[in-house]
Amino acid sequence: MVKVGIVGGTGYTGVELLRLLANHPQARVEVITSRSEEGIPVADMYPNLRGHHDITFTVPDVDRLAACDVVFFATPHGVAMSMAPELVERGVRVIDLGADFRIKDIELWEKWYNLKHTCPDLVAKAVYGLPELNRDQIKGAELIGCAGCYPTAVQLGYLPLLESKLVDHRRLIADCKSGASGAGRGASVGTLLCEASESVKAYGVPGHRHLPEIRQGLSGIAERPVGLTFSPHLMPMIRGIHATLYSVLKDPVGPDLQALFEERYRNEPFVDVMPAGSHPETRSVKGSNMCRISVHQPQGEDVVVVLSVIDNLVKGASGQAVQIMNLMFDLPERSGLEQVALMP
Amino acid sequence: MVKVGIVGGTGYTGVELLRLLANHPQARVEVITSRSEEGIPVADMYPNLRGHHDITFTVPDVDRLAACDVVFFATPHGVAMSMAPELVERGVRVIDLGADFRIKDIELWEKWYNLKHTCPDLVAKAVYGLPELNRDQIKGAELIGCAGCYPTAVQLGYLPLLESKLVDHRRLIADCKSGASGAGRGASVGTLLCEASESVKAYGVPGHRHLPEIRQGLSGIAERPVGLTFSPHLMPMIRGIHATLYSVLKDPVGPDLQALFEERYRNEPFVDVMPAGSHPETRSVKGSNMCRISVHQPQGEDVVVVLSVIDNLVKGASGQAVQIMNLMFDLPERSGLEQVALMP
Amino acid sequence: MVKVGIVGGTGYTGVELLRLLANHPQARVEVITSRSEEGIPVADMYPNLRGHHDITFTVPDVDRLAACDVVFFATPHGVAMSMAPELVERGVRVIDLGADFRIKDIELWEKWYNLKHTCPDLVAKAVYGLPELNRDQIKGAELIGCAGCYPTAVQLGYLPLLESKLVDHRRLIADCKSGASGAGRGASVGTLLCEASESVKAYGVPGHRHLPEIRQGLSGIAERPVGLTFSPHLMPMIRGIHATLYSVLKDPVGPDLQALFEERYRNEPFVDVMPAGSHPETRSVKGSNMCRISVHQPQGEDVVVVLSVIDNLVKGASGQAVQIMNLMFDLPERSGLEQVALMP
């Protein structure tokens, strides 16, 4: 059994890790930390966990965490970089669901996150956590900076097009829609039911922290700097990301895009290329680790429209982290991730 | 492996059976029927099942169904009674999620369902499917009429109070709230998003088909005819039932109600008595087979208020049916039912 | 033109006053206060008001408020009682949408609100603001404590039954359902979209601040102390209250309840008794000042079920306050309150 520690267990990605690990046959949560909830059983905070977990929040303690095989950070940015160095040194594998180890350009990171990075050396060693992109690197990694929620949906959607160099890498437009759980569990007026339901709005159009991460990822795939416009929108729902991805084909009469996508993802356990003509719904992945994708070339013209949906808390966060843990510990990749999405 | 057949697989209780059985370690769906969708893979209709089931809808055929160990009817009333007799005769165990075998008084059934019952003899043999009430009878049954969704939430909430004869059985008021999935997947104006979201209404206050079923159940528990007012309400959400149950204590200073409930349900795998003072949320059971209950005696007066929540499609329908199958085939009662509710 | 001041304009009842007064032909908002938003135009905070109001929040200032004809307090409890005495003394009429002047028994108020009342004498002079109950008193009042949202829905539903002494006043059960806007605009985890949507729960079953207010009102109507159980529930929607009201007829074969209700409310501009057999939906009053009511006697037994719906922010708060202002200033009672509810 893999011994698991979780730092920051009170947020939505923390409770989602607990949900997924509750039925994981080869892993067991040994430590879960929260400064504010010390001594409280996790099931008191999240009654869905009653009968599934009987552990209690403790204050973060490196010694206790160091007794684990792997530690997940389900924390705001800035926390993982303060504790990861010691854990890595003591041989614990670290999976950060936050943003501290995603961006290789330290200056860029510091600009967008408005914070001094405290362990730039470790960033260089960290592996970006997106299995469909770099599964082999992940297997041997000591430290993972998991892909963000929007970045996962966007990169999986553009991957076959950019790898194959079929589209103009300078004209990418990602119009993304996310449920409110992406904003986390913090009390804030903007995500009150009365403010965010029965309405739709864009936000962060002038610039969003996931922009440099996506740009870095897509540029790596395209092997040259991409031009990207990224517009996130808040949806009146809890879970789900829908990325609508536009790009321009270099040659509109060339390729069989459906076959391209099917081929690229044939062996991926968590990417499902839908039949031609489909429009995936976010609810078809609600609670599951799947990404469902369809590809369109409307009216046979030169614009490709890729539709890519994930559950932001699963494939966009905690499920992806468990998938990565499975890879790191040589467990079956699907372990603990067999949940069927809830429909209706 | 238990070989499973499902009649009526296109509705919400049908797809929910498929979701639950996808990960059931000792059962496999062999046949699923739908007249309208013959030849269509179930995953084409419900994309959440892609990768989990690759079977195809067939027209209902008694011979094919008779090759199963158990057949679930996830059909409107009137269907099960037309096919169950032959299946039972051929040794197949039958679990009806509908209403055909729930009510023992045939005349009463015919009045509320406005239909001639075609196999009253079988009704007499059928066992009412509510494990917390009659687990032993269920184990040996050939034919089960599963408890309805409202009846499950209401009976589990009143059970300890009526068994112990602590409350006035003539003055029961069940104010119940259900998500829209209780109305099924049929196209109807009343449950369009535009009609049923952002609004609350009562319905069926003058009389609802679950009234005689609940009354029969509670009268059995109380060992005398109860007086019951039952008011269902439509909630602007997909899943969940919240029953708010009022009754009058014969002696307000007597009993420790919290202990009474905890004791009664101590060994029940799917009933969770919440700590004193709790208010269970329907989302704490979303997608899971749990019923969570709390009991209140406001201001120390003589009215008891029990709050009982279930997921109407799981403990109120398909999960309960799987729990019953487990009992009938001597499998672990929790098999296939370990899902943790989705929060948030 | 009636000159209007509003204290506490940033909450939901404040913005709702602004919405209603925007089109009021005989009133104009002259002052609106908010400590935190001083100097900010109201339309910056609430873009729906762009083009309708161009006034700016100011810090509360008694002199400026004293230049108004009427001042609304759309504030948490405790604020109005600190400013009302001086305003009343200076001849300004005061309408408090909060709870400071609703409860006559000061000790009781202090117990439930956990605060020392600073002007008990004024409570004695204040008139309870529920026009259907005491229109004439309101007309001449200097100070109004407006009925709360739940209390409005509950009292309007029970009024004809208790006035006519047809029901047992000792056995009243009010099962109430409210949209999340009743909790106000403060940032809190419990009313985040991710916590409160797709779920239903009761709260405050052991005791809620509206209980003593409702009990006082119903006891006044019944002319004797009533016995009341009050269970509020949080609904996954923004606006609306649905009160389901149970009581026991002294004589089940006696009265024509439909006629009783129609007669009682025949001349009320904002109470609509629905046709017999109806189930009013909260959306039928969304954004409007109407209360819609229907009355049932299920199965002809002795329990009466009254269904009463309002928009908690309109008839349950700001609309009622405007109706009261109209009465106080001898304006047509419907002025500014002609909005048709939004369906769908």
Add this chain to the structure above:
Amino acid sequence: MVKVGIVGGTGYTGVELLRLLANHPQARVEVITSRSEEGIPVADMYPNLRGHHDITFTVPDVDRLAACDVVFFATPHGVAMSMAPELVERGVRVIDLGADFRIKDIELWEKWYNLKHTCPDLVAKAVYGLPELNRDQIKGAELIGCAGCYPTAVQLGYLPLLESKLVDHRRLIADCKSGASGAGRGASVGTLLCEASESVKAYGVPGHRHLPEIRQGLSGIAERPVGLTFSPHLMPMIRGIHATLYSVLKDPVGPDLQALFEERYRNEPFVDVMPAGSHPETRSVKGSNMCRISVHQPQGEDVVVVLSVIDNLVKGASGQAVQIMNLMFDLPERSGLEQVALMP
């Protein structure tokens, strides 16, 4: 008083016309037709209208309609073209909220609507109903084909950019999000609450009927054929359209886009250009006839992102139709359209 007839009064645009006209000071609904609901008072179908309208549905009858000054068609395509010719001939002004008179190219219309057009001559005479584009033509028109919901939001967003020829007209991408009321009130599985809430999906990406209408409109504005990709998405909410509009500046350092938009719409009563940096929410126009727009140039690069929101049932349908009626009858343009959007 303008005498108004409405053909097809049972759908969402019909009831919305009734809501808006209920408080219109210079118009009165004299006739409302519905084959299926003949003899039923409109308030029986839409209880929000109780107390506001006491007319009754009648079967469509040209003579009765011909006695009106103006007839609105709130009908599916194909209905207006069958009745409009006679009405126009008899001097009645006709405002079609449907699609029969929007597209000038009859062949194109017949292809997308899969129907033979029965009065192509009238199409030539019809005026496209979008006041911000062609107010003067509307004033004198006999027959109006009102702009569709998506086309209104998209054209108002692109108008200043295309008129000024600042952007590449060949690379327009309109990513649009609509509430479910856009699908109408017909019973259909796809817009059940259980199917459409808590989920987001695109639809019609290969081709949607509003595509040729938008393309015709934008090409007219640009004075050359535009290249347009149009992706509609279904939102889990009732009302609202959010259009996110992408285009490429010919010269990224040139123009002050904020000033361009403010100048263009300075005198428009129903277009509100938000302050620079804003992200309009659909709820800020819920129930009102406003279109709110903001314009962004992310990171100072060459892509312009315009955000344009309307209420699809008001500015996208019935409100626009009333605005057009006001223009045709020389009434104040805002008459009957002063509603403030409902927030929250």
